Amino acid sequence: DSISVVVNPNPVAGVNYYEPTTFCQGSWVYLQSDYANSYLWSNGATTKNIAVYTSGNYNVTITDANGCSGVSPTTTVTVNPNPTPTISVTGATNVCQGDSVILTYSSQDSYLWSNGATTQSITVYSSGNYTITAGNNFTWCTGISSPVIISVNPLFNLSAPVTICTGDSILLQGSYQTTAGIYYDTLSTVNGCDSVIATTLFVNQSPVSNQQSSICSSDSI
Secondary structure, three states, X not given: XXXXXXXXXXXXXXXXXXXXXXXXXXXXXXXXXXXXXXXXXXXXXXXXXXXXXXXXXXXXXXXXXXXXXEEOOOEXXXXXXXXXXXXXXXXXXXXXXXXXXXEEOOOOOEEEEOOOOOOOEEEEOOOEEEOEEEEOXXXXXXXXXXXXXXXXXXXXXXXXXXXXXXXXXEEEOOEEEOOOEEEEEEEEOOOOOEEEEEEEEEEEOOOOOOOOOOOOOOOOO
């Protein structure tokens, strides 16, 4: 008698991918297995395809309808971290109108400020939230900094002239004034911003009546 023995070959497993396997944090790559009855990836997944977000070595074991298995070659995935830029501040972040703040990013990476500047340092004269997006020149990965909040406080703006009548007075320079002229006061806001204010004081002469009236002793006026 003869016995027929059939030896089924193990399937040849492969991994396909159509995106780069080296990329920046926040992106991913799809790894695709050849067709089989079942799949077991090195990360424990059991689907035909997997999305990979982290660095590592990946392979897949496939099993065909005969229960024969094959293991794919290893695919290496490299995820480069994004830079975490930090802004240096020269000066206070709460300033008075006319003052400025210097913001600096010291790395030699490429960078773009939120106001559109592409220099390492910017001089800020207005209120706002300032950030920088920096790119690593070796991996071309980018990251954005935490915002630096700049507050520019306005100064006083009092320029209207003041007019009073003869005999009246007004409080200027900490004392009551009755004489026409220009008076200078230094005023401060709650934010500590000082302004020198010039107030022009006009004194109008009060009218004087020169009219004389004559009446009799029995009349009244």
